[in-house]
Amino acid sequence: MTTPSAFPVEPGGSGVAPVNLWFCPNEDLAPGIAATLASYWLDEHEQEVAGRFLFERDRRQYLVAHALVRRVLALETGIPEAEAIIWRSSRGRPFLQTPTGGLPRGAGTLDFNLSHAHAYNLLGVSRELRIGVDVERLDRGERGLDSIIVTFSPEEQEWIARAAPGRPRDRRALRLWTLKEAYSKARGLGLGLSFDAFVFTLAEDAGVLSFRPPTDDSAARWRFLEIEPVPGVLAAVAVEVDPARLPAVHLHHGFPWGRAAPHRIALPETVGA
Numbered sequence: 001m002t003t004p005s006a007f008p009v010e011p012g013g014s015g016v017a018p019v020n021l022w023f024c025p026n027e028d029l030a031p032g033i034a035a036t037l038a039s040y041w042l043d044e045h046e047q048e049v050a051g052r053f054l055f056e057r058d059r060r061q062y063l064v065a066h067a068l069v070r071r072v073l074a075l076e077t078g079i080p081e082a083e084a085i086i087w088r089s090s091r092g093r094p095f096l097q098t099p100t101g102g103l104p105r106g107a108g109t110l111d112f113n114l115s116h117a118h119a120y121n122l123l124g125v126s127r128e129l130r131i132g133v134d135v136e137r138l139d140r141g142e143r144g145l146d147s148i149i150v151t152f153s154p155e156e157q158e159w160i161a162r163a164a165p166g167r168p169r170d171r172r173a174l175r176l177w178t179l180k181e182a183y184s185k186a187r188g189l190g191l192g193l194s195f196d197a198f199v200f201t202l203a204e205d206a207g208v209l210s211f212r213p214p215t216d217d218s219a220a221r222w223r224f225l226e227i228e229p230v231p232g233v234l235a236a237v238a239v240e241v242d243p244a245r246l247p248a249v250h251l252h253h254g255f256p257w258g259r260a261a262p263h264r265i266a267l268p269e270t271v272g273a
């Protein structure tokens with residue numbers, strides 16, 4: 001697969017830090033096509049993981065997610081899909097290995113983070129700075145949110161409890177959950193970071209009003225974004241920021257075969273609590 005050379009990625013170092021979000025429902029890639037792409041593109045580790053799933057539904061989710069990762073990394077860097085080397089930290093966080101001499105399309109390094117759940121995939125890509133993403137479906141069926149809520153800080157639990165039971169309460173809980181996961185994934189800590197060690201204050205509809213980070217971090221280092229790419233699917237993004245470069249966020253929808261124009265999203269500032 002060749003990669004278009006003029007994909008809408010703004011060069012770094014020009015006062016703008018490009019952040020690209022790629023939202024792709026599984027249904028955008030037919031199962032046969034996902035399997036074929038994966039057989040060419042995925043590395044040995046990915047092929048092995050894909051072979052371990054008991055349920056076809058889970059395998060499909062994994063194949064679409066990983067075909068998306070490799071396609072997007074190829075578009076962003078110019079490294080062909082099958083040639084990108086992805087390594088994992090001791091906590092399992094994947095990173096793109098920077099080739100000797102740097103990435104073909106400039107920028108010293110590129111960070112990415114993936115979330116895949118309930119037939120949806122979200123991939124975030126940022127140049128030189130860390131990014132974390134999380135996507136969840138509001139209607140989680142049998143799986144209740146109580147066991148998640150008890151891991152939050154007391155003030156966050158109180159904020160959730162003030163909402164009406166049912167959807168309004170679930171929405172508050174999931175907004176906090178996706179933000180916490182996104183932040184923790186950006187830092188590479190996953191569930192290894194205690195979720196009551198950092199606190200978000202959220203606006204009524206969407207948006208982070210304030211963020212109190214864990215003791216080893218500073219609020220000014222991060223900005224957060226909440227999106228609902230399709231109704232009932234909540235996603236959050238944590239982006240590390242460089243004061244000298246304004247983050248420019250673009251949201252792309254669907255599997256990136258072509259060069260559909262992305263939506264530009266404003267990334268609000270977060271106030272430290």
Ligand SMILES: CC(C)(COP(=O)(O)OP(=O)(O)OC[C@H]1O[C@@H](n2cnc3c(N)ncnc32)[C@H](O)[C@@H]1OP(=O)(O)O)[C@@H](O)C(=O)NCCC(=O)NCCS
Nearest residue numbers: 090091092093094114115116117134185188189190191192
């Ligand atoms: C990261 C983690 C929170 C994922 O949670 P989730 O909501 O179930 O899954 P999501 O779909 O949002 O994200 C999964 C993706 O996050 C990425 N990921 C995995 N570990 C990660 C980490 N530590 N930090 C950031 N991202 C991570 C991977 O791309 C993964 O997808 P993949 O396995 O198909 O490549 C969870 O797996 C975790 O806490 N892992 C860390 C485990 C750990 O600390 N292990 C220590 C060594 S045993």
